[in-house]
Amino acid sequence: MEFISRGVFGIASVVLMLIALALSGYSAGLIVTALRGPWGDAGPGLLESIGYVVIAMAVFDVAKYFVEEEVIRGREMRLASEARRSLTKFISTIAIAVFIEGLVLVFRQSGHDIALVLYPAAILITGILIILGLGVYQRLSADVEVQVDARDRAQDKVDKVEGKRK
16 A cells, blocks of 8 residues: 555656646746846746746655655655654745745735736745744754654663663
């Protein structure tokens, strides 16, 4: 069953990487199209291409995460600190993508109707909430890690003392 699971994650990772590559290619096409036209009209196309590159990076990072954590390592037991670092890296990438997308949308809408800035502002607030949630997770999981490490060290001392008595 583990072999099937790794295979499915492997296939999903390859598909996601191909999608990320296609998005990057589409973004490159947008850049070329924007630069071929009048220089003053290139801004919207360039901003749109940034959005596609950011999405491509986030999709690629998800695929990379699947490969590293599910295909290569499998579902073996991990230390809490390793899981925390992996999740932190993954969520940080998503948060960065959300922030960049929000900024691109703010720049795109800034010269237009002010009501159109509400959606980009909501995206930026979402990014802030992601970072706050990650901070809470980091704090709580670090506290638990300290407690588990202290318990493990105490148990090691007990095991050593009992080993000397025998």
